[in-house]
Amino acid sequence: MIKHFILLTCLILFFNSCGIQENKKIKISITTWIGYTPLFYAKEKKWLEPLNIKLLNVVSLSENMYLYKAGNSDAYVGTQYEYNLLSNENKNLTPIMLFDKSNGGDVILSNISIEELLKTDKQIDAYLEIDSINSILLEDFLKIYNLKNKKINYINEDQAYISKLNSKDLKNPTIIVTYTPYNYDLEKNGFTELSSTKNNSNLLVIDAMFTNEDFFNEHKKEFLALKNLVNKAVLNLANDPKEFYETIKLYLPNTSYEEFLASLNDVVWINSNVPEEIITKLRNSNFKTRDIIK
Amino acid sequence: MIFNIRRLILFFISILVLIFYSIFAYYFFKQEENLAKVILKTINSNITETSYTLSKNLKSKNDVLLYRALLDRISANNDFISAIAILDDDKLLVVTDPAYEKIDNMPTIKKNSDYKELMNNKYIETDIRFFENKEIRKLRLVYILEQEELTLHFIDNKINFLIYFGLLPIIAFSLLLILLRKYVSNPLEQLRQYAYYNNDVPKAFKVRELESIRYSMVDTFSRLESEKKELYLMARTDSLSGLSNRNSLNEYLERLILTSKRNKKEFAFLYLDIDHFKSINDSLGHNIGDELLQNISKLLKRILRPSDFIARIGGDEFVILIQEYDSYLELSNVINRVQKQLSKNWVIKTNPINISCSIGIAFYPKNGKDSVSLMKNADIAMYQAKKLGRNQYHFYTEELNETVQNSINLDKDMRLALKNNEYELFYQPKVDLNNSQIIGVEALIRWISHKKGLIAPNNFIPLAEENGFIEELGEWIIDAALEQYVKWREKDIDISISINISAKQLSKPNFAKRFISKLTKKAINPAKIDIEITEYIFIQESFETNNNLNKLHNFGITLSLDDFGTGYSSLSYLKKFPITYLKIDKSFLDDYHTKDGAIFIDTIVKMGQMLNIKVIAEGIEKVEQVEYLKKIKCDQYQGYYCSKPLKAEDFEKLYLENII
Numbered sequence: 026m027i028k029h030f031i032l033l034t035c036l037i038l039f040f041n042s043c044g045i046q047e048n049k050k051i052k053i054s055i056t057t058w059i060g061y062t063p064l065f066y067a068k069e070k071k072w073l074e075p076l077n078i079k080l081l082n083v084v085s086l087s088e089n090m091y092l093y094k095a096g097n098s099d100a101y102v103g104t105q106y107e108y109n110l111l112s113n114e115n116k117n118l119t120p121i122m123l124f125d126k127s128n129g130g131d132v133i134l135s136n137i138s139i140e141e142l143l144k145t146d147k148q149i150d151a152y153l154e155i156d157s158i159n160s161i162l163l164e165d166f167l168k169i170y171n172l173k174n175k176k177i178n179y180i181n182e183d184q185a186y187i188s189k190l191n192s193k194d195l196k197n198p199t200i201i202v203t204y205t206p207y208n209y210d211l212e213k214n215g216f217t218e219l220s221s222t223k224n225n226s227n228l229l230v231i232d233a234m235f236t237n238e239d240f241f242n243e244h245k246k247e248f249l250a251l252k253n254l255v256n257k258a259v260l261n262l263a264n265d266p267k268e269f270y271e272t273i274k275l276y277l278p279n280t281s282y283e284e285f286l287a288s289l290n291d292v293v294w295i296n297s298n299v300p301e302e303i304i305t306k307l308r309n310s311n312f313k314t315r316d317i318i319k
Numbered sequence: 320m321i322f323n324i325r326r327l328i329l330f331f332i333s334i335l336v337l338i339f340y341s342i343f344a345y346y347f348f349k350q351e352e353n354l355a356k357v358i359l360k361t362i363n364s365n366i367t368e369t370s371y372t373l374s375k376n377l378k379s380k381n382d383v384l385l386y387r388a389l390l391d392r393i394s395a396n397n398d399f400i401s402a403i404a405i406l407d408d409d410k411l412l413v414v415t416d417p418a419y420e421k422i423d424n425m426p427t428i429k430k431n432s433d434y435k436e437l438m439n440n441k442y443i444e445t446d447i448r449f450f451e452n453k454e455i456r457k458l459r460l461v462y463i464l465e466q467e468e469l470t471l472h473f474i475d476n477k478i479n480f481l482i483y484f485g486l487l488p489i490i491a492f493s494l495l496l497i498l499l500r501k502y503v504s505n506p507l508e509q510l511r512q513y514a515y516y517n518n519d520v521p522k523a524f525k526v527r528e529l530e531s532i533r534y535s536m537v538d539t540f541s542r543l544e545s546e547k548k549e550l551y552l553m554a555r556t557d558s559l560s561g562l563s564n565r566n567s568l569n570e571y572l573e574r575l576i577l578t579s580k581r582n583k584k585e586f587a588f589l590y591l592d593i594d595h596f597k598s599i600n601d602s603l604g605h606n607i608g609d610e611l612l613q614n615i616s617k618l619l620k621r622i623l624r625p626s627d628f629i630a631r632i633g634g635d636e637f638v639i640l641i642q643e644y645d646s647y648l649e650l651s652n653v654i655n656r657v658q659k660q661l662s663k664n665w666v667i668k669t670n671p672i673n674i675s676c677s678i679g680i681a682f683y684p685k686n687g688k689d690s691v692s693l694m695k696n697a698d699i700a701m702y703q704a705k706k707l708g709r710n711q712y713h714f715y716t717e718e719l720n721e722t723v724q725n726s727i728n729l730d731k732d733m734r735l736a737l738k739n740n741e742y743e744l745f746y747q748p749k750v751d752l753n754n755s756q757i758i759g760v761e762a763l764i765r766w767i768s769h770k771k772g773l774i775a776p777n778n779f780i781p782l783a784e785e786n787g788f789i790e791e792l793g794e795w796i797i798d799a800a801l802e803q804y805v806k807w808r809e810k811d812i813d814i815s816i817s818i819n820i821s822a823k824q825l826s827k828p829n830f831a832k833r834f835i836s837k838l839t840k841k842a843i844n845p846a847k848i849d850i851e852i853t854e855y856i857f858i859q860e861s862f863e864t865n866n867n868l869n870k871l872h873n874f875g876i877t878l879s880l881d882d883f884g885t886g887y888s889s890l891s892y893l894k895k896f897p898i899t900y901l902k903i904d905k906s907f908l909d910d911y912h913t914k915d916g917a918i919f920i921d922t923i924v925k926m927g928q929m930l931n932i933k934v935i936a937e938g939i940e941k942v943e944q945v946e947y948l949k950k951i952k953c954d955q956y957q958g959y960y961c962s963k964p965l966k967a968e969d970f971e972k973l974y975l976e977n978i979i
Contacts, residue, residue: 049471054395069418082416083391097396185387275417 051244053234054081054089054098057184057276059205059288060125060232061102063258063296065273072254076247082276085183087156093235099244100236105312106158108235112311119316120233121241122252123295126303127230129223130291131158132208133166134201134216136192142219145198148176152190153202155181158230163202165228166220192216205288206280213279223291229306231295233317241316252318255296262289325504332496336488343484347477354476355434358399358469362443362462369393369403370445370460377449380456383412391415399472401465405447405458412458422461437469502526510536557631559609560616568630568638572690575628575640579683587650588687589639590679590697591657594709596635603670608635610667611674622660623653638694646785647723648730654678654712662710675710677701686715730786732768733779737795741768744799745964748973749817749935749957752949757977759815761851761957762800763964764792784821793824797837803967804848805841812974817849817879822856826863831870838874845875849900852878854886857896865896872897879935884923893930901927905938905958911947924953 055061067073068080083089086103090111093101101107102124112118135142142149149172153159167173178197188207192199192215200219201211212218222230241248262269270277270285277285295303297319304314322330373386383405390403394415402416411422422442447458506529509521513536520537524530555567563571579586593615600608612635619629619637628640639657644650658676665672679701687693696715704713714720736742746760766774783789800818807814824830838845850871856864872878877899880892885904892898903923910916920936927934936948939958948956962973 050468081395083395084388088388088392088395092392092395095396097398183388185391186385189384275420278417 050077050079051100051247052079052081052098054083054092054101056083056086056089056102057206057278058102058232059130059277059285060127060292062269062273062276063124063255063262064102065276066258066261066269067251067254069272069275070258072257073251076250076254078247078251084185085154086158087154088183090156099240100234102232102234104158104230104232105307105310106161107156108233108312110156111235112313115237117238118235119238119241119313120235121248121316122234122255122318123299124232124234124255125292126295127204127222127232128291128293129221130205130288131162131222131230132203132205132218132291133162133220134203134208134211135219136195136199136216138217139170139219142172142175142198142200143170145175147198148178149198149200150178150180150195151200151202152180152182152187154183154187155179159202162222162228162230163200165225166200166202169220169225187211190214190216205291206277206284209284209288210279221291229303229310231303231307232292238316249318252296259294259296324507325500328496328499328504332492336492339488340485343480343488347480347484350480351473351476352432352434354473355432355437358472359433359437359443362397362399362464365393365397365400366443366445366460366462370447373405373447373458373460374449377447377456377458379451380407380412380458383458387413387415398468399465400462401468402463404461404463406461407458416463419463422463434473437464438466438473440464441466503529506533513540557616560613560631562616562620562637563628563630565630565632568628568632569690571628571630572640572693575642576683576689579642584642585685586640586642586683587644588681588683588693588697589641589654589712590681590694590701591637591639591676592678592701592705593635593661594675594677594705596674599672599674603667603672607667607670607672611665611672614665614667615661615674618660619657622656627653638697646726647719648726648782648786650680651712651723651727654680658710658712677704677709678712679704679715680712681715682719726782729779729782730788733766733783733788734791736766736768737792739769742766742792742795742799743966744796744803745966746803746816746970747957747964748961748970748977749815749955750961751955752945752953757814757961757974758955759817759849760970761817761964762796762803762819764796764819765964784823787823789821789823790827793821797834801837801841801843801848804843806967807971808843810971812971814974815847815849815877817851819851819881822853822864825852825856825867826861827867828863830863831867831874834871834876835874838876846877849877849879851881851902853881854883854889854892857889857892868896882937884919893932898932900933900935900955902935902937902957903953908936908938908944908958911944917947920947920953921951924951927954928952 053064055064064080073080081092081098083092086107089098089101089103090107092098094111094114100121104127108118108120137145151163153163167175167177177200184203184207187201187203188210190199190201190211199216201216203211208218222228236248258269266286266289267282270282274280274282274285280288299317299319308314369390372389373383376386377383390405390413394400394403402414402419404414404419404422405412406422409422409424411420414420414422441464443462443464445460447460449456449458502525506521506524506526510529510533513519513521513533517540521533524533555564555570556562557564575586578584593612596608599611612631615637616629616631619639623629623639623641624643626643628638630638632638641650641653644653658678662673662675665674679697679699681687681693681697681700683693686696700713700715704711707713714723743765744762745765746762748757749759749761750756751758764776764780766776766779768774780789783792797818797820800816804816835845838848852868868878878897879900879902880898881902882904883901884907893901901923903920907916907919907923911920924934926932933954935955935957936944936953937957939945939948939956939960941960944958945956945960962970965973
């Protein structure tokens with residue numbers, strides 16, 4: 026009777042636990058960028074549900090990074106800049122997945138031409154996400170076009186805010202550092218492109234996913250599966266860009282199909298078959314490559 | 320109401336479990352409610368704060384897009400918020416997760432329970448009030464709840480509760496139950512069983528108090544057991560002699576009668592009384608008498624076999640039960656041994672004493688079927704022995720007494736006869752049916768007693784077989800027969816001699832060797848010697864018998880199977896043993912003239928021919944029998960038609976007449 030009692034109680038508890046037990050979700054913070062659309066595609070296709078992965082969508086790269094830093098996400102996407110910033114504090118941070126190399130996707134816009142910028146004595150307002158690759162791009166731009174001596178007023182805003190700026194409302198000469206697809210809104214609002222990663226061969230901007238080494242090892246199976254899904258999404262994009270666009274257009278506000286197609290030219294996919302040259306370059310800039318899922 | 324201790328413990332633990340889990344359930348639901356309250360309050364505070372921030376900063380409806388990052392951050396930082404949306408009435412102005420294209424109008428469900436409210440509401444909503452110029456505007460701020468995350472969170476909570484407050488107490492209670500069972504209830508049950516059945520002694524317990532009880536019980540039971548044994552022995556043992564007493568005899572006898580009845584077996588009840596024992600007591604004192612009885616008891620124990628039962632049932636009266644004996648002669652030997660040993664000169668405390676005993680014998684079941692009648696009849700027989708002069712034994716019936724006495728006398732006379740050369744061999748011719756020539760003889764023993772004249776073999780051979788004298792007599796027969804053969808050989812009487820050999824002789828390991836040695840010494844052709852055996856030998860078949868028969872056959876001696884057809888007549892014997900001659904018993908030949916009788920004779924002869932075994936017909940008395948045997952092509956015959964068994968010199972005459 027005692028044995029029956031113990032057995033029955035344990036069975037009740039066991040089945041109760043089994044019925045309700047579910048693994049914690051893997052939370053990946055992500056921002057709106059053409060290079061990350063394969064993740065949105067996977068989400069919309071409901072491929073992420075079996076892997077128990079949740080995407081946290083924020084509007085800036087730095088917000089992405091801070092979410093991860095605050096422990097509210099398990100992995101985040103970003104460029105080498107966001108990686109370098111955090112890796113100084115977190116030695117276990119490691120890149121695990123590459124998405125794309127910016128090939129014009131990161132853009133510098135202005136309400137006046139480069140010549141006017143060079144001539145002006147006024148203070149130049151520079152809108153950017155300071156804690157992101159935007160800073161590097163701006164520094165590089167100022168250096169190339171000898172604008173270092175100009176009086177620059179750095180305005181730190183996220184891209185959701187920046188993308189709503191209108192050139193008519195601005196009185197000062199203005200430089201905007203943005204990226205696809207936010208540039209389309211800004212160009213519609215009267216800004217013109219001065220420079221991009223396409224015409225700066227020295228500047229390597231790659232987009233990747235980062236997480237803690239321990240977390241990666243613990244969830245390797247899920248990340249490997251996610252990598253396959255990204256590859257599949259990129260393949261679908263190549264085969265049927267229209268279908269891809271229709272699936273993810275909610276995540277690209279105010280972006281037409283044509284603009285979407287144009288923005289694809291601004292990135293080079295490096296999710297698979299990463300050129301050795303890029304790997305070497307990354308390695309040379311203290312970017313860990315050993316955990317990158319090939 | 321009486322409780323089993325195990326059930327009692329289980330009952331108390333069940334009550335404890337019930338109380339504990341009632342409290343557990345109460346706190347679990349309360350804690351779940353509190354948790355829901357905290358989450359709800361946090362979300363409500365958050366939405367109020369966001370609403371306030373937006374209210375203070377918004378200048379127009381279009382400005383909401385500028386606060387997308389703020390909303391993203393709030394949504395991403397809160398696990399329970401799936402997305403945040405701002406609506407102008409039902410028009411979606413901004414949403415942090417574009418997957419929500421439309422926000423349904425769902426009334427907020429207010430419930431008594433925060434938990435139910437949290438789990439059943441899809442959204443939490445508040446208003447954003449701001450001024451556009453001087454006009455007050457109102458937008459809807461909606462927090463879309465992450466139901467999956469909420470469920471998961473409460474599940475986590477439930478699991479933790481179940482593990483820490485559900486499973487662990489069960490393990491603890493189970494452990495407590497196991498410990499109580501192992502160290503308390505099981506030992507108590509073992510003690511109960513030990514007290515009740517008194518069989519297996521429990522091993523030492525770990526709990527000191529229980530161990531003390533166990534030790535005391537074991538000690539008490541051991542003492543009781545030894546006292547019981549002592550009492551049992553006292554009740555069944557004669558204190559003076561150490562032998563069994565009358566009670567023990569009666570118990571043993573009851574069992575023995577039942578066993579013997581079942582096995583249909585006889586046993587002997589001996590009533591032994593020391594002659595004139597009273598005079599020893601009277602003249603030398605009771606102490607001497609007692610010591611003498613003790614010594615007699617020891618002697619009886621020593622000389623009797625373990626299977627025999629001895630009891631002292633009175634002053635100088637003993638009862639002996641004997642089960643293992645093959646014959647009355649063997650029994651009388653045992654009795655003789657007892658009487659002989661008892662009649663030795665005893666010296667008790669320097670007093671020389673001569674005693675004798677009288678023994679009365681009764682048999683179960685023929686002289687009594689119960690202990691009372693056996694005792695009474697053996698007692699009568701004992702008094703008869705006393706009456707006849709003491710120092711002797713007597714059977715209950717005169718007839719049996721006479722039979723046993725005759726056997727004993729015959730045994731004595733038979734052995735004496737050998738010493739006195741009263742045995743003689745007679746020879747009966749064997750005639751070849753083809754040419755009517757005597758080709759051999761069968762040596763037959765005859766006892767010509769000086770007192771009683773000729774005693775037929777059937778009067779003494781069975782007893783000789785029974786008491787083993789046959790071995791001694793058999794040796795004499797072999798020697799005499801071989802001696803006679805040599806004598807005839809010297810007289811050119813060329814015949815073979817058949818010698819009857821008993822089963823006991825053949826079962827002796829060296830029989831064949833000794834027999835062959837005798838033949839070799841006398842340079843006798845083994846082919847001229849034939850050994851006659853009966854089927855009885857095969858029934859008592861042993862390795863030695865087979866070995867001896869094979870050795871004799873291999874040496875060249877022929878084997879005759881006597882009295883064929885009267886016993887088992889198994890064909891397997893003929894296959895297994897090297898038989899040269901089959902002797903058809905006289906009883907078959909007496910019926911030769913009947914159809915049924917002739918069939919048997921004919922069959923045996925034909926079988927012999929088929930198996931290459933010669934057939935000898937016994938007991939031939941008429942010429943018609945001879946003619947019949949010739950007709951069926953029997954090989955030889957033996958019988959009064961040719962001649963009765965003759966003394967050696969008479970046979971010589973017959974032989975010589977026959978060959979002329």
